Amino acid sequence: MIGRLIPVAIFLALGVLLAVGLKIADHKSEIPSPLIGKPMPEFNLPVLGQPDVMVSHEELIGTPFLLNVWASWCVTCRVEHPVIEELARSGLIRVVGLNYRDEEADAKAWLARFGNPYELNIADITGRTAIDFGVYAAPESFLVDPEGKIVFKQIGAVTPEVIQEEIAPRVREWSKGP
Amino acid sequence: MTLKNTLLALALALTVSAVHAADPLVxxxxxMEERYNDLTLELRCLVCxxxxxxxxxxxxxxxxxxEIYDMMMDGQGDDQIKTFMVDRYGDFVLYRPAMSGNTLLLWLMPGILLGVGAIAVFFTVRNRNQRLAAERQQG
Structure with missing residues (x-):
């Protein structure tokens, strides 16, 4: 009797395993960032369109912000753009752009065409700073807390759900004070 | 003419695949070059x-x-370079991740599965032997 049940049990176990695997497969390309909970990487980069004006990570620390990695060649960034604009307009959090591996002229044309929601745009032409942030695709977004620590990373487009469930609750927590 | 073109196309295709992903790294x-080749083979491309x-x-x-090339020219060791990559992209970049809390299950799973298999075989064989012995006694 028990001997007959063993194949059934194996079948069921395999079924559960495959079901879990299917669930995970949806998110398989998202690599969890080891930078969560760590201070944002150091950088000193020019402002987009103003090669003489440099901005460092230290200057950004103090007020929380969302660092949005984007590029004019990135198709998903265009899809994401209205959401970023809406987020900036809502005043929930300041939005800083990291223009990734882009041509200055292309980036400026892109902003002129689709709108510029960014308080500031940092130009990472070589992509070196993006490596320090563990960026492997665009768009990616990093939520940085008042102490300059990365607390959340969104791989792919920021959606209204992401704002509602991941970003807004943390910002509200910070505005309450320690 | 057609054959010549075909051969030319084939030759070109072979050339392209032979120099794939070539960088002007000297x-x-x-x-050092061997070290570089070994390192880049062991690290995963995050995009693809x-x-x-x-x-x-x-x-x-x-x-x-x-980046790896520059770090090597800087005199950094393989472990330093791997740590650099893992700090930014996580264990996932290594094809052979270090044994840690996160990857313990991954490393131990083959052994565990082998153990489970061995136990199953042991019980199956024992049961069959007992059954055969019982049948022999009866018969």
């Missing part, structure tokens, strides 16, 4: 996740190869 020391860094043509892979 090594004076063959040992089933490729290693050596084979990938993705721009990020080119950037990372350049």
């Amino acid at each position: 090594f004076d020391d063959p040992a 996740q089933n490729q290693n860094l050596a084979d990938s043509d993705a721009e990020l892979a080119q950037d990372l190869r350049r």
Whole structure:
């Protein structure tokens, strides 16, 4: 009797395993960032369109912000753009752009065409700073807390759900004070 | 004419695949070049996740190869370079991740499965032997 049940049990176990695997497969390309909970990487980069004006990570620390990695060649960034604009307009959090591996002229044309929601745009032409942030695709977004620590990373487009469930609750927590 | 064209196309195709992902990186020391080749084979390309860094043509892979090259020229060791990558991209970049809390299950699973199999075989064989012995006694 028990001997007959063993194949059934194996079948069921395999079924559960495959079901879990299917669930995970949806998110398989998202690599969890080891930078969560760590201070944002150091950088000193020019402002987009103003090669003489440099901005460092230290200057950004103090007020929380969302660092949005984007590029004019990135198709998903265009899809994401209205959401970023809406987020900036809502005043929930300041939005800083990291223009990734882009041509200055292309980036400026892109902003002129689709709108510029960014308080500031940092130009990472070589992509070196993006490596320090563990960026492997665009768009990616990093939520940085008042102490300059990365607390959340969104791989792919920021959606209204992401704002509602991941970003807004943390910002509200910070505005309450320690 | 057609044959010649075909052969030419074939030759071109072979050339392209032979120099895939080539970078203008210059090594004076063959040992360094070998180290570089080993390292980039062991690190995963993040964009095209089933490729290693050596084979990938993705721009990020080119950037990372350049970074590894610069670090090597800087005199940094393999472990330092791997730590650099893991600090930014996590254990996932290593095809052979270090044994840690996160990867313990991954490393132990083959052994566990082998053990489970061995136990199953043991009980199956024992049961069959007992059954055969019982049948022999009866018969």
